[in-house]
Amino acid sequence: MKLALIGYGAVGRAVAVLLERYRRRFPFRIVAIHTARHGTAYDPRGLGLEPVFGPPAASVREFLERARAHVMVELTPLNPLTGEPAISHIRTAFELGLHVVTANKGPLAHAYASLADQARRAGVQFRFESTVLDGAPVFNLVRHTLPGVRILGFTGVLNSTTTVVIETMRRGLTMEEGIEAARNMGITEADPGYDLDGWDAAAKTAALANVLMEARVTPLAVDTKGIRRLTPERLAELASKGKTVRLVSRARRTGSAVRLRVRAEVLPENHMLAAVGGTSNLLLLHTDLMGTIGTVCLKPGVEQTAYGILSDVADLARIAS
């Protein structure tokens, strides 16, 4: 499989490192990279870890036409309010008959049904395991290990920054110091407001609902409140009662609709959702035949996001072969 990357930040570089280190396990090559900042690089024999960038291609279409890859890997920075420019890049790739793997939750949160439909008509695959829980199996779990199961709802701790901010404030420090702690861990969105106000969690909630529950919603349909009103004093008071707070995403079917909510929930310390600390994430799926099962991802880093992308590429290589 030949890959064309759009975007080459921390995740893109981690993908390149994994491919270099595990050639036997993942016989894939990066043959082209397109970035806004560095320009564009091509090498049909495979770009190394230090690609040499030339002037940028005039458009994503021109880039993909020249790249002659099988898979476009979409890794551009996200505008969570629109899902662009990733959605447009993905549409272009489908038009050119390429499979798409993305780590961007925006396209799922804003346009999943239409993108999945376009992929189906084009006879290509659309994969996105790294968009929630940093590459831990969620979408592929449902796709490959739960035949005949219907997802009735889900509950999750999906945003790490708010967990780190809450843990920091619980130790008596300020919200600003919590944000700083999250930033030092490299997990904050460019604008931490997206995390604190619940937008990141809402986008992930909408993405999960669209893919797993055919919800056809956008993040605006998620009833969202963030953690802005939390204070160290409130958390200390809760701690004295053996309680804490997590930003929790919830989805459930009500008749033909799907209700989605993101809230700072007060939980007993020994609750499974409260046991998710630091950068760890947990998603519980409520199903008709398999009860409630979940996936937990402990302290993921950029390597795990990169692995999630390769697991998607490996899966579609298996299907294509």
Next chain:
Amino acid sequence: MKLALIGYGAVGRAVAVLLERYRRRFPFRIVAIHTARHGTAYDPRGLGLEPVFGPPAASVREFLERARAHVMVELTPLNPLTGEPAISHIRTAFELGLHVVTANKGPLAHAYASLADQARRAGVQFRFESTVLDGAPVFNLVRHTLPGVRILGFTGVLNSTTTVVIETMRRGLTMEEGIEAARNMGITEADPGYDLDGWDAAAKTAALANVLMEARVTPLAVDTKGIRRLTPERLAELASKGKTVRLVSRARRTGSAVRLRVRAEVLPENHMLAAVGGTSNLLLLHTDLMGTIGTVCLKPGVEQTAYGILSDVADLARIAS
């Protein structure tokens, strides 16, 4: 797919109910059932929910030869010290060219490598998703969603009876009352000593290590201590310090060997392993490329074990088609 069941207790009946209720999702038929107590039943058009049993077949071989099924579903009561009679039944099925699905951990704990080898040579599938975590994806998770990943070890709370006994004793009741509570929930092994002394957890630990880490061990190789020495007083003392106990299974590679251990571990109440309460189970997999990820199964019942069996049948039907 036509199924021949060996054993028809609570799990077997739950499988029959699921097949009756969800015919469209699972187009499989039970065409024969063999039990020690009720005798043997056959109907090539499919046995209903109230099968009529005739005299028992003289042997499992004779039963399978007459049944003309595609899959043998092995559900006999387990002798955890030997893995029999399930191992012999499975060998017979492979000899006759049948796929095998089992909910019995014994064969994995005592003879996995040899059974997997026999299945490969016979060109049939050997599946066992329901043996740990009651049907939640563990083996199929690794098989289908973690391409290229190596399992370095695991940590799990795999035995529900001990968790229920610990929770009961923590409320000031006796170990006997805890066993009674577990028995009322229908989760205790016939002899609760298998749970309390850690044998059930050791069998699951050996099974996981054999399948996921090519360990080639038996439960005797697991360094096992149970919860017999725990007292309500000790648990009260730990509770005053915000701690509790779980029977924890651990596996890790050391050079070419795999070290396996089952212990009553003291944990902070807000630890993820401690947050696994009641009949819930948690398995964390430590991997080379995907960090630590886990599967949690909340309050499973016999329906989930039955679903795990059907998920295996559905998966091998997909592969066979």
